[in-house]
Amino acid sequence: MNKSTEVTCPVCGRSFSPDVIQQHADRCLFLTSSASPPSNSIAKKIKLDHRPAKSLDFDNHDKPPPAKKPKTENVPLAEQMRPKSLEEYIGQCHVIGDNTLLRQLILKREIPSMIFWGPPGCGKTSLANVISNICKEESNLRFVKLSATMSGVNDVKEVVKVAKNEAKFDRKTILFMDEVHRFNKLQQDTFLPHIESGVIVMIGATTENPSFSLNSALLSRCRVIVLEKLNSDNVMNILLRAVTEKYSADIVDCADEVSSRPSIDRKTLQWLADICDGDARIALNSLQISFQMKQPRTGSSKSVHISLEDIQEGIKRSHLLYDRKGEEHYNIISTMHKSIRASDDNAALYWLTRMLTGGEDPLYIARRLVRLAGEDIGLADPRALQIAVSCMQACQLIGMPECDVVLAECVVYMARAPKSTEVYVALQRCKKNISEHKGALPSVPLPLRNAPTKLMTELGYGRGYNTAHKNKSGLQYMPDGMESVVFF
Structure with a gap:
């Protein structure tokens, strides 16, 4: 090309053909955005990441860097196996199954503001991932993912700011806020006006009961979608998919069937599906650890086979769902109390063991038992x-x-033990009588008053008191006007 047709870069002073000068100038401006004003010698002065200028090559910057293949060996298997479509999503048929309202709305791309509530590993984030992939297919939908564990109110404001600009071009912004219960109720108010005005569609995910962890104003603007624990069949299907797609492994019924390909016992997968307590994340990541542990050295021809003993060696059932500060804490202690009240010793022992296995404080349980002895057993068995x-x-x-x-x-x-709530019920009636009494509470009758001084004796305190039975003493022990009130 003729030199006269070339264009000089105003930043670095070098000459380029007209068809590439714009791209080159954009890169030069990006590199010098934090440097001194442009000059003919600026290429010698620019520094990037505090490295000397000689490490820069402007000609190389005009070429895109070679694409790097993402490394997945360090990414948890649960993250790698997230479903990309509704067809790949396993479980929660009551929410996302055929002919359900939510499925129809997602297929029509009419996604409402909602809160996914369920235990860990049940598919809340995976369902949001499916919605994210659907948004990528649509030019008028934009999906933004944040986590309340790492983001704050300013991050939400920034998303809203961009969402308002996108709305001018008829693009809807869907904000997914993971662990939304980590925001306190004042921070949650940040979402309210923008959900109300339609600037954003919010999808939240939480393991905590929304009635306690989210404010009522936010709940009134979002539909709560309750996700349940995955059953063993659901987890088994997820594990089968991971074994075949990720590890290309054979599923065998006995060790004699082991071939040159990686393999795993079917009973091992079933044991893992049963032991993970409905948490697919635990099952998948445990499977990944087992394959990593058995991975042969480079150059080795030995085949990989995962047996039940291989997984049991490094996995313990220490993940039982029991949050000592959450809803499950109160659910289980209440269920144990009700089982005792119903004289179901078998169920009471089960729920006690669930609490102890989950790490509950034994003193908390013991204090509840003391209360229970007085409330539900009472005088039917004072020894309780x-x-x-x-x-x-x-x-x-x-x-x-x-x-x-x-x-x-x-x-x-x-x-x-035999049960009697006679004392408990009488106590409640007495409390109600006192709390609902109109006017001043009645005074203690004079014969029953203590008379430690001469003045009190002269006023009639204690006059006529005797220790005989109430039927023989001639005294009234209830206050005046309450002689006929009986709490039992």
């Missing part, structure tokens, strides 16, 4: 209260795990 107090003292003295059998004995005794 003594046993409950002794159980609490034993828990204080020896702690876990030695006190587990003491708690079990106390729970079974109370479940089998």
Whole structure:
């Protein structure tokens, strides 16, 4: 090309053909955005990441860097296996199954503001990932993912700012906020006006009960979608898909069927599906650890085979769903109490064991048993209260795990004991009478008053008092005007 037709870059002073000068100038401006004003010698002065200018090659910058293949070996298998479409999504048929309202809305690209509520590993983020891929297929939908564990109100404001500009071009912004319960209720107010005006469609995900963790104003603007624990069949299907797609492994019924390809026992997958307590993330990541552990050295011809013993060696069932500060904490202790009240010793022992296995404080359980002895057993078996107090003292003295059998004995005794709520009901009636009394509460009758001084004696305090039975003493022990009130 003739030199006269070339164009000089105003930033670095070099000459380029007209068809590439714009691209080159854009790159030069990007590189010098934080440097000194442009000059003919600027190419010698520019620094990038505090490296000397000689490390820069403007000609190389005009060529796109070679594409790098993403490394997946360090990415958790649960993240790699996220479904990309509704057809790949497994489980939650009551929410996303055929002919459900949410499925129809997603297929029509009419996605509402909603909150996904469910236990860990049940598919909340995976369902959001499906929606994200649907948005990529549509030019008028934009999906933004944030996590309340790493983002703040300013990040939300920035998303809203961009969403307002996108709305001018008829593009709808869907904001997915993972772990939304991490925002306090004041921070949650940030979403309200923008959901109300339609600037954003918000999808939140939480493991906490929205009734407690989210404010009522946000709940009124979002539909709560309840996701349940995955059953063993769901988790098994997810594991089968991972084994075949990710590891190209054979599923065998016995070790004799092992071939040159990677393989895994079917009973191993079933055990893993049963033991993960409905958490697909735990199952997938445990499977990944097992394959990594058995991966042969480079150059080795030995085939990979995963047996039940291989997975059991490094995996323990320490993930039972039991949040000592969340809803499950109150659900299980309440269920144990109700099982004892119904004299179901078998169920009461089960729920006690669930709490102890999940790491509950034994003293908390013991205190509840003391209360239960007075409330539900009462005078039908006064010894129950003594046993409950002794159980609490034993828990204080020896702690876990030695006190587990003491708690079990106390729970079974109370479940089998006769029940009487007579005292409890009478107490509630008495409280109600006092709280609903109009005017000043009645005074203590004069014969029943203490008379430690001469003045009190002269005023009639204690006059006529005797220790005889109420039917013989001639005294009235209830306040004046309440002689006929009976709480039992």
